[in-house]
Amino acid sequence: MIEIHGLVHVYPDGTRAIDGVDLRVEDGERIAIIGQNGSGKSTLVRHLNGLLRPTSGDVLIDGESAADQRVAALAAKVGLVFQDPDRQIFAGRVQVEVGFGPRNLGLRGAALDASVAQALAAVGLASEANRNPYDLGFSKRKLLALASILAMGTPTVVLDEPTTGQDLRGVERIQGVVADLHAAGRTVIAVSHDMRFVAETFARVVVMEAGRVTLDGTPAEVFAAANWEALARTYVEPPLASRIGDRLGLGSTPTDGALVGALVAKGA
Amino acid sequence: MIALCTAALAFVLRGWLAPLVALAVVGATVAGARLGRSFVPFVLATIPLLISIVLINSFLYPGAHDTVFTIGPFRATGTGLTVAGQASLRILAFALSVAVFALTTPTDDLLADLEQRGLGRRASFVVGAAIQTIPRLAARAGEIADSQRARGLDTQGSLWRRVRGIVPLAAPMISGALSEVEERTMALEARAFSAPNRRATIRPMPDTKLERALRWLLGLATVVLIAATVTGRLALP
Ligand SMILES: Nc1ncnc2c1ncn2[C@@H]1O[C@H](COP(=O)(O)OP(=O)(O)O)[C@@H](O)[C@H]1O
Ligand SMILES: [Mg+2]
Numbered sequence: 001m002i003e004i005h006g007l008v009h010v011y012p013d014g015t016r017a018i019d020g021v022d023l024r025v026e027d028g029e030r031i032a033i034i035g036q037n038g039s040g041k042s043t044l045v046r047h048l049n050g051l052l053r054p055t056s057g058d059v060l061i062d063g064e065s066a067a068d069q070r071v072a073a074l075a076a077k078v079g080l081v082f083q084d085p086d087r088q089i090f091a092g093r094v095q096v097e098v099g100f101g102p103r104n105l106g107l108r109g110a111a112l113d114a115s116v117a118q119a120l121a122a123v124g125l126a127s128e129a130n131r132n133p134y135d136l137g138f139s140k141r142k143l144l145a146l147a148s149i150l151a152m153g154t155p156t157v158v159l160d161e162p163t164t165g166q167d168l169r170g171v172e173r174i175q176g177v178v179a180d181l182h183a184a185g186r187t188v189i190a191v192s193h194d195m196r197f198v199a200e201t202f203a204r205v206v207v208m209e210a211g212r213v214t215l216d217g218t219p220a221e222v223f224a225a226a227n228w229e230a231l232a233r234t235y236v237e238p239p240l241a242s243r244i245g246d247r248l249g250l251g252s253t254p255t256d257g258a259l260v261g262a263l264v265a266k267g268a
Numbered sequence: 269m270i271a272l273c274t275a276a277l278a279f280v281l282r283g284w285l286a287p288l289v290a291l292a293v294v295g296a297t298v299a300g301a302r303l304g305r306s307f308v309p310f311v312l313a314t315i316p317l318l319i320s321i322v323l324i325n326s327f328l329y330p331g332a333h334d335t336v337f338t339i340g341p342f343r344a345t346g347t348g349l350t351v352a353g354q355a356s357l358r359i360l361a362f363a364l365s366v367a368v369f370a371l372t373t374p375t376d377d378l379l380a381d382l383e384q385r386g387l388g389r390r391a392s393f394v395v396g397a398a399i400q401t402i403p404r405l406a407a408r409a410g411e412i413a414d415s416q417r418a419r420g421l422d423t424q425g426s427l428w429r430r431v432r433g434i435v436p437l438a439a440p441m442i443s444g445a446l447s448e449v450e451e452r453t454m455a456l457e458a459r460a461f462s463a464p465n466r467r468a469t470i471r472p473m474p475d476t477k478l479e480r481a482l483r484w485l486l487g488l489a490t491v492v493l494i495a496a497t498v499t500g501r502l503a504l505p
Contacts, residue, residue: 075417086444
């Protein structure tokens with residue numbers, strides 16, 4: 001369980017990026033964090049593995065304050081996939097790249113090989129294990145970065161903008177990974193601008209604006225027409241399915257499935 | 269420009285007087301340009317270096333026997349103290365000159381000025397790119413370190429651990445720099461950077477008589493003194 005209490009983060013230059021956030025994440029939840037550029041999403045998630053320390057407030061991981069733990073220790077609990085894969089890829093072979101994280105956590109031999117193979121299979125890169133990462137296209141490098149965190153087997157996985165640069169199939173891959181993690185009981189937190197991906201993939205949506213949480217609920221609650229004004233303030237446009245559902249007077253239908261279901265129910 | 273000259277002067281000259289003069293010019297510039305507070309960090313940054321210079325030279329200057337005072341087994345020598353004082357002043361003058369230059373000269377101004385003075389646009393681009401790249405590289409290095417620490421890289425552990433961490437930190441840095449060069453080249457070509465005609469300057473630089481006179485004076489002094497030093501007329505200790 002992750003608990004955030006009264007979190008404030010002020011950068012050295014005086015930017016108040018997080019301005020009082022309280023959030024509680026139960027084990028196994030799937031949460032998306034949305035909000036305009038600069039609203040503090042990346043700053044918030046960097047507190048979960050200790051890369052940033054609170055200016056005030058506290059972050060508890062399984063009841064223990066993150067402030068008292070080293071990043072290297074927190075890395076075993078919370079895996080964070082950064083937005084830009086090119087700021088982490090260093091190895092000459094895909095396999096070695098993916099093995100870096102689990103190796104740092106102490107895995108060796110058959111256990112290490114198994115975790116690498118499993119992570120590569122999860123993102124669909126099993127056949128690329130011996131290639132040079134720099135020979136892969138951007139979308140595959142991004143999946144590689146995801147695999148290199150998955151292989152660490154952390155109870156919580158945090159994804160910062162996972163779908164940028166992905167085509168439809170890539171997005172489906174990532175949706176599959178989130179579903180697998182969920183099935184395994186692991187917690188998934190994602191920062192995203194892709195509202196369709198958010199509504200279709202996550203059970204809970206947290207909206208940030210200027211360093212605070214302004215909305216928090218299921219996709220149907222957060223994307224309900226009553227909130228559109230609040231969403232527009234932080235430059236979030238609800239998913240297409242929501243807008244169609246509202247036009248047709250079907251209520252809040254943030255996903256394609258919900259929209260079709262409501263249409264069928266109305267027709268019947 | 270003034271700041272660059274004083275930096276060069278401070279570097280070349282020895283003795284007491286020259287660095288003091290250079291410091292005075294720097295001080296006048298700081299006051300004149302109202303740099304005040306933003307200047308403080310630069311002064312603070314030189315302190316550790318100055319302290320080590322003073323300690324090492326005072327107590328360990330080779331072959332000096334004119335003991336001034338002793339602390340335990342260490343003897344401070346007069347020669348050492350003199351050398352330390354002069355070296356400190358020189359470093360201070362040099363560092364502060366560079367700081368004044370960095371604080372007072374926006375990259376854009378410097379580049380526009382260089383180009384207007386007939387420095388080729390390739391050369392002025394190289395100067396500008398080098399200056400602008402520094403903060404970007406620093407930000408990139410920070411992100412890379414964060415990414416790898418999130419993957420369990422221990423940057424605080426034993427020496428061996430830190431040595432092993434060099435490749436994961438350095439490789440993304442190098443490949444990033446390389447791909448940036450490639451992107452820049454393409455962006456430049458797309459904007460007709462290599463087109464042969466001379467560019468029109470949109471923003472002319474204001475340049476008063478006084479500024480010009482000062483610049484010439486300092487420039488001349490710098491050249492003369494460097495020449496004197498190099499030809500051995502001004503003795504180096
Ligand atoms: N290293 C930093 N130093 C100073 N300000 C920063 C830094 N990183 C981010 N910020 C600022 O903090 C605010 C929140 O940034 P960020 O958390 O990256 O937002 P988001 O991920 O929602 O786009 C922004 O105003 C941003 O400019
Ligand atoms: Mg961000």
